Amino acid sequence: MNNTTLKEIANQLGISITTVSKALKGYADVSAATKKAVVDLAQKTHYSPNSFAVNLRTKESKTIGLIIPTLVHDFFSTVIQGILEEADKRDYLVIILQSNEKLEFEKKQIDLLLNKRVDGILMSLSNETGEFQHLNSIINHETPLVLFDKIAKLVNCSKVTINDRKASYDAVCYLVNKGYKKIAHFRGSYMPQNSIDRFLGYKKALEDNNIIYDPSLVFLCENNNDFDDGYENAKKALNQHPDIDAIFAITDLVAIGIIKYCNEIGISIPNQIAVLGFSNWFMSSVITPKLSTVDQPGFEIGKQSAAILFDEIKSKKSNTAVTFQSIELPTYVIEREST
Amino acid sequence: MNNTTLKEIANQLGISITTVSKALKGYADVSAATKKAVVDLAQKTHYSPNSFAVNLRTKESKTIGLIIPTLVHDFFSTVIQGILEEADKRDYLVIILQSNEKLEFEKKQIDLLLNKRVDGILMSLSNETGEFQHLNSIINHETPLVLFDKIAKLVNCSKVTINDRKASYDAVCYLVNKGYKKIAHFRGSYMPQNSIDRFLGYKKALEDNNIIYDPSLVFLCENNNDFDDGYENAKKALNQHPDIDAIFAITDLVAIGIIKYCNEIGISIPNQIAVLGFSNWFMSSVITPKLSTVDQPGFEIGKQSAAILFDEIKSKKSNTAVTFQSIELPTYVIEREST
Numbered sequence: 001m002n003n004t005t006l007k008e009i010a011n012q013l014g015i016s017i018t019t020v021s022k023a024l025k026g027y028a029d030v031s032a033a034t035k036k037a038v039v040d041l042a043q044k045t046h047y048s049p050n051s052f053a054v055n056l057r058t059k060e061s062k063t064i065g066l067i068i069p070t071l072v073h074d075f076f077s078t079v080i081q082g083i084l085e086e087a088d089k090r091d092y093l094v095i096i097l098q099s100n101e102k103l104e105f106e107k108k109q110i111d112l113l114l115n116k117r118v119d120g121i122l123m124s125l126s127n128e129t130g131e132f133q134h135l136n137s138i139i140n141h142e143t144p145l146v147l148f149d150k151i152a153k154l155v156n157c158s159k160v161t162i163n164d165r166k167a168s169y170d171a172v173c174y175l176v177n178k179g180y181k182k183i184a185h186f187r188g189s190y191m192p193q194n195s196i197d198r199f200l201g202y203k204k205a206l207e208d209n210n211i212i213y214d215p216s217l218v219f220l221c222e223n224n225n226d227f228d229d230g231y232e233n234a235k236k237a238l239n240q241h242p243d244i245d246a247i248f249a250i251t252d253l254v255a256i257g258i259i260k261y262c263n264e265i266g267i268s269i270p271n272q273i274a275v276l277g278f279s280n281w282f283m284s285s286v287i288t289p290k291l292s293t294v295d296q297p298g299f300e301i302g303k304q305s306a307a308i309l310f311d312e313i314k315s316k317k318s319n320t321a322v323t324f325q326s327i328e329l330p331t332y333v334i335e336r337e338s339t
Numbered sequence: 340m341n342n343t344t345l346k347e348i349a350n351q352l353g354i355s356i357t358t359v360s361k362a363l364k365g366y367a368d369v370s371a372a373t374k375k376a377v378v379d380l381a382q383k384t385h386y387s388p389n390s391f392a393v394n395l396r397t398k399e400s401k402t403i404g405l406i407i408p409t410l411v412h413d414f415f416s417t418v419i420q421g422i423l424e425e426a427d428k429r430d431y432l433v434i435i436l437q438s439n440e441k442l443e444f445e446k447k448q449i450d451l452l453l454n455k456r457v458d459g460i461l462m463s464l465s466n467e468t469g470e471f472q473h474l475n476s477i478i479n480h481e482t483p484l485v486l487f488d489k490i491a492k493l494v495n496c497s498k499v500t501i502n503d504r505k506a507s508y509d510a511v512c513y514l515v516n517k518g519y520k521k522i523a524h525f526r527g528s529y530m531p532q533n534s535i536d537r538f539l540g541y542k543k544a545l546e547d548n549n550i551i552y553d554p555s556l557v558f559l560c561e562n563n564n565d566f567d568d569g570y571e572n573a574k575k576a577l578n579q580h581p582d583i584d585a586i587f588a589i590t591d592l593v594a595i596g597i598i599k600y601c602n603e604i605g606i607s608i609p610n611q612i613a614v615l616g617f618s619n620w621f622m623s624s625v626i627t628p629k630l631s632t633v634d635q636p637g638f639e640i641g642k643q644s645a646a647i648l649f650d651e652i653k654s655k656k657s658n659t660a661v662t663f664q665s666i667e668l669p670t671y672v673i674e675r676e677s678t
Contacts, residue, residue, distance in 0.1 A: 062455075063434065063455075065432075070420075071410070071416045071419050071420055071423075072413065072416040072417050072420060072621075073416070074411065077410045077411045077412070077416050078411055080410050080435075081409075081410055081411060081437065084410075084435075084436070084437050091451065093434045093436070093451060093452075093455060094434065094435060094436075095402065095432045095433065095434050095435075096419075096423075096433060096434075096435045097423070097432070097433075098420065098423050112430065112432060113432075116401075116402075116432060227621075227625070256625055259625075260625055263627070282411075282566075282622075283621075283622040283625070283626075286566070286595055286598075286599055286622070286626055287622075287625060287626050287627065288602070288626065288627035
């Protein structure tokens with residue numbers, strides 16, 4: 001049975017669509033007889049309000065959009081779970097788009113979401129995103145925007161992150177305290193703020209511990225921080241600097257690539273080389289050796305980003321002023337077998 | 340800048356909303372002068388059609404709904420990527436909901452999607468789903484529905500799966516051919532069709548190879564086939580039957596739990612026990628020992644499910660008859676180190 005529309009009810013009763021709509025909403029200027037006729041017919045034909053039409057009155061779509069770099073990803077999928085939980089509490093639906101780490105996709109997807117009149121947008125930026133006009137267009141459109149994980153400092157909106165610089169600093173200090181001296185870093189690409197910050201934390205931790213920063217110990221992950229980045233950079237790094245005694249990787253997936261390479265060529269972890277990852281993926285606790293890492297509270301990041309967005313949507317609806325927030329969630333080093 | 344509405348243009352020009360709408364759409368019964376005034380004002384005020392209002396005319400929302408058990412999951416997240424790729428080609432947006440393997444959530448989420456007037460729905464059923472009225476309600480609503488992975492045989496719609504029974508049969512035959520004789524199976528719960536089929540394939544492979552089926556070698560995964568199911572069942576199984584020489588697990592995550600347990604108590608894989616998983620998760624290729632498994636083409640399952648759904652949406656729109664399809668994608672055993 002198809003959805004009965006307002007038009008069909010109007011036609012059947014010989015009245016205007018406006019009158020039908022008003023009758024269903026109980027407007028005072030519709031006669032009791034008309035109201036009854038409309039309501040009876042609506043019930044009889046299983047009429048249910050076209051939620052898109054309802055939107056015209058309340059100006060709410062009860063949907064939000066989410067743009068993330070990738071879904072096949074322990075951290076991002078966990079963040080999404082946090083977002084979905086908050087959306088579910090409020091009967092909101094979430095449109096999910098994957099930017100594949102591409103700025104062009106991100107731009108197109110923002111247009112799609114704005115055209116769809118989502119009530120708000122959540123984003124973690126792509127690794128290519130170094131310009132922000134497309135983000136400002138969301139703000140200019142007066143659609144609430146909350147950034148998480150990979151954010152843009154220059155965009156004026158709420159943000160939920162960890163303190164990447166401190167997390168990285170603590171991680172490298174942990175390595176230094178364990179006695180490691182020649183610590184390499186497999187860094188993320190140059191655009192993302194979190195990649196910049198994790199690198200700066202690494203650098204400062206060395207300096208504060210009187211270890212001279214050596215740029216030749218820093219290797220770039222060019223494949224969006226994936227397994228191959230770890231594997232290939234490990235090969236490069238250990239060939240160029242056989243005396244590296246520890247590697248701090250931008251993410252666990254990169255660290256797992258390092259471990260795989262070392263396992264293959266018979267380098268013992270942690271005895272010959274320590275490996276420290278970042279983000280505490282599930283698989284880090286089951287590989288051999290179990291990977292030491294930095295915890296990154298993905299679910300909580302998702303929950304808080306969404307909660308802030310929903311508050312801002314509510315404030316906008318009631319014309320209340322919004323104060324943007326910058327939330328930094330705590331992290332800590334998880335010591336396992338690889339250090 | 341907010342979205343200028345049809346109403347604002349109408350007010351400003353002193354004409355009806357209907358006239359504005361017709362003018363923008365180029366209807367013949369609107370005077371040229373009125374059209375020009377409307378178009379000029381629309382351009383000046385950056386009017387963009389409210390896509391929800393457009394929907395009332397075309398009756399299309401250009402969104403589909405997707406309900407899956409969970410997102411933090413190598414297979415499901417890969418399937419979603421396949422779906423998003425097909426949606427993106429057609430400028431469709433995807434609303435994603437997670438049922439958390441709960442029938443009640445599934446029912447509620449279907450209602451939400453139907454109320455949202457999505458053009459179609461894709462689903463992989465929860466582990467609890469043994470009744471199908473909520474699925475039939477989608478069909479009664481005349482909204483196209485395509486099921487994938489965990490499907491319901493009794494629901495009349497298109498389906499995309501693998502041949503779970505054959506995949507499992509081939510997997511167990513592979514174990515038999517490698518010389519294993521006392522083969523345990525860690526099965527999925529009793530409702531899901533794929534779980535039933537993988538169990539039946541296991542059973543038939545034993546029988547066809549003259550190995551007596553022993554129900555005490557079958558262990559139930561009660562935590563939605565997760566890591567703990569593998570770990571705890573391995574403990575149980577090996578205590579009850581120390582002479583088990585191979586275990587066929589319903590999924591890779593369960594198999595990884597088995598491997599972890601064996602590693603912990605010093606049982607050598609594959610020398611003392613072989614372990615075979617199912618679904619070829621990424622982590623299976625990086626753990627120690629690398630896990631032998633059955634490939635499950637998640638991305639392709641997603642792509643084909645979505646492609647079929649979009650075709651059915653198109654057919655519905657043009658009032659063309661639809662013939663439902665049941666697609667079975669091929670699988671194969673991947674031999675690694677654990678067998």
